[in-house]
Amino acid sequence: MVKSNSGLSRKRLGEMYRTMLRIRRFEETADDLYMAGKVVGGVHVSIGQEACSAGVCAALREDDAVLTTHRGHGHSIAKGTRLPEMLAELMGKVTGLCRSKGGSMHIADVSKGHYGAHSIVGANMPMAAGIGLAYQLEGKDRVAVVFFGDGASNNGAFHEAMNLCAIWKLPVVFFCENNQYAVSVPAEYSTSVDDISVRSKGYDAPGLTVDGMDVAAVYEASREAVSHARRGLGPSLVEAKTYRFFGHSRGDPHYGMYRTKEEWEGWKERDPLIVCEKMLKMTAKQKKAHADAVEAEIREAIEFAENSPEPEESVALEDIFA
Amino acid sequence: MPEVKTRTISYSTAINEALHEEMERDEKVFLMGEDIALSAISPATAGLGDRFGHERVRNTPISELGFTGAAVGAAMAGYRPVLDMRRIDFMMLAIDPIANQAAKLRYMLGGQVSIPLVIRAPEGGGSQNGPTHSQCLEAWFIQVPGLRVIVPSDPADAKGLLKSAIREDNPVLFVEYRALYSLEGPVPEGDYTEPIGKAAVKREGSDITLIGIGSQARNCLEASDLLAREGIDAEVVDPRTINPLDVEGLAGSVRKTGKCVIAEEGHKSGGVGAEIAASVQEAAFGALKAPIIRVAALDVPVPVHTKLEAIVLPSTEKVVSAAKKLLS
Numbered sequence: 196m197v198k199s200n201s202g203l204s205r206k207r208l209g210e211m212y213r214t215m216l217r218i219r220r221f222e223e224t225a226d227d228l229y230m231a232g233k234v235v236g237g238v239h240v241s242i243g244q245e246a247c248s249a250g251v252c253a254a255l256r257e258d259d260a261v262l263t264t265h266r267g268h269g270h271s272i273a274k275g276t277r278l279p280e281m282l283a284e285l286m287g288k289v290t291g292l293c294r295s296k297g298g299s300m301h302i303a304d305v306s307k308g309h310y311g312a313h314s315i316v317g318a319n320m321p322m323a324a325g326i327g328l329a330y331q332l333e334g335k336d337r338v339a340v341v342f343f344g345d346g347a348s349n350n351g352a353f354h355e356a357m358n359l360c361a362i363w364k365l366p367v368v369f370f371c372e373n374n375q376y377a378v379s380v381p382a383e384y385s386t387s388v389d390d391i392s393v394r395s396k397g398y399d400a401p402g403l404t405v406d407g408m409d410v411a412a413v414y415e416a417s418r419e420a421v422s423h424a425r426r427g428l429g430p431s432l433v434e435a436k437t438y439r440f441f442g443h444s445r446g447d448p449h450y451g452m453y454r455t456k457e458e459w460e461g462w463k464e465r466d467p468l469i470v471c472e473k474m475l476k477m478t479a480k481q482k483k484a485h486a487d488a489v490e491a492e493i494r495e496a497i498e499f500a501e502n503s504p505e506p507e508e509s510v511a512l513e514d515i516f517a
Numbered sequence: 518m519p520e521v522k523t524r525t526i527s528y529s530t531a532i533n534e535a536l537h538e539e540m541e542r543d544e545k546v547f548l549m550g551e552d553i554a555l556s557a558i559s560p561a562t563a564g565l566g567d568r569f570g571h572e573r574v575r576n577t578p579i580s581e582l583g584f585t586g587a588a589v590g591a592a593m594a595g596y597r598p599v600l601d602m603r604r605i606d607f608m609m610l611a612i613d614p615i616a617n618q619a620a621k622l623r624y625m626l627g628g629q630v631s632i633p634l635v636i637r638a639p640e641g642g643g644s645q646n647g648p649t650h651s652q653c654l655e656a657w658f659i660q661v662p663g664l665r666v667i668v669p670s671d672p673a674d675a676k677g678l679l680k681s682a683i684r685e686d687n688p689v690l691f692v693e694y695r696a697l698y699s700l701e702g703p704v705p706e707g708d709y710t711e712p713i714g715k716a717a718v719k720r721e722g723s724d725i726t727l728i729g730i731g732s733q734a735r736n737c738l739e740a741s742d743l744l745a746r747e748g749i750d751a752e753v754v755d756p757r758t759i760n761p762l763d764v765e766g767l768a769g770s771v772r773k774t775g776k777c778v779i780a781e782e783g784h785k786s787g788g789v790g791a792e793i794a795a796s797v798q799e800a801a802f803g804a805l806k807a808p809i810i811r812v813a814a815l816d817v818p819v820p821v822h823t824k825l826e827a828i829v830l831p832s833t834e835k836v837v838s839a840a841k842k843l844l845s
Binding site: 260291292293294295296297301303304305306310311313315318320321322323324325326327328329330332339351352355356358359362513514515516517 | 547572577578580582583584585586587588589590591592593594595596598613614617618622623624625626627628629630631633662663686687
């Protein structure tokens, strides 16, 4: 497993820390609002996995694309998705990114290169191949990154999309967040390999496993994979070993059902925010400066979402055909 | 009205011409599918690879889920892919990108994207290809809001509707009856389109309305000739588009004749005919002088043996006998 080296500037790493903190606080807020009955539909938080979102998106340009999953708030935020409109979507407001018709599992902000959270597991990978194909046909050096989990790597869509990208040399990065569990089913039961990245060998593409709790390691691996794609050399598969600190969704405890307390505590010690704070040797004052700035942003998002109107009835019949 | 110059070409040549002309007109249009690059294997796409290159006429691996999902992605990113499914039966491996993604993305993302995608889906029996190579499945897809479903029955409609489908900014399932590929008919010269969502009267009559979908529009026309010999003046109407369905166009004919037979090659239960019958009676119940009768494939798979296949599939004779039963 690849660990980070120290080649990264403090400024760059500090930016990634800020992104991770924004994701953490957004999702804690979303969870609180859910418990207060203010969220419409379900919410799947990625708390614990923030280094993946922040590290990958730091290696992307604004005109690159991402596609994500039902657990996609982190990727959305890291790609530049607007927080107020995103929170409004969760809270069923018409000012939401999807006009309250997609909810948490379908957040998209196409103007920021975010082509959507896709809640059918595996479905986003062939679509990412198609966006990569569009970029290749255009003759531009843009890249599409698709996020998925260990569970999705057992889906036929993953294998068909990998093969398409490999034979056509499409500029796509497959980023697998191996958080060890597909809802309750452990990857070690459901998956034929220990390291999912070895599956890239079947498609003659580079594969790499990184420490998904170390944002610098994720960034470095992503930079390499993105550069490979941008140079027209085709897809890569990056696997980040990570862990969700929450259950699959609400109603699923943090531990005790299919994860032990010991296992959970072991991963909590490697909280990506703490790992990054240590790397940056952050002072309490620096931490507070980050926290204050993020809190202001979160407050603004809540205010926007709370004050936004619910959809008119006519919205139910809109946006079906162009 | 100026006279439209026509020439006689086949249904598959009409499709081929539409593809040539639309690829010429718009460089964002490209084709993907299994075995489409070799002219000898695929008459509908003949000559396109040579003319436009294999970047735009792209053979795919046997990965229906993969390349259909890729087409949805390319459409989101501004291209206008046209897929060739070879057979609608194979398309069953690609239901997710069609029903869960292409049809819903625009709505689900609050109008942020459009999906200008055409899926050409050849289908139908009559050539002893058996249960998994003979199905007519368009009925499944009228249950999916967000899709257009088009079923042309003659060369002129095939060309004009395919050109409309390619210019449409929404996902379109374009169903082609394989049994019609060799059918010849008059097709206008030059650029023209046919409107999506408009039924066409293929033969005017006053005694009974025969509504035929795809291959059965042909059988209804043949049936109307046979009925004419017995003094029965049948009107034949082809819905051409089944989502959206031109209910007024169909009901208008039924208001005139008071009697209606609906023929389709798909299975009877939950079929397109059932939807049309319900819609027509909602719109024109007062004009109906008898129950609407459906002629369709029996509710068993389509067997290989010629004799057994003929028992299961609808035919001109079955349409004739349904019409006579209704008029007796």
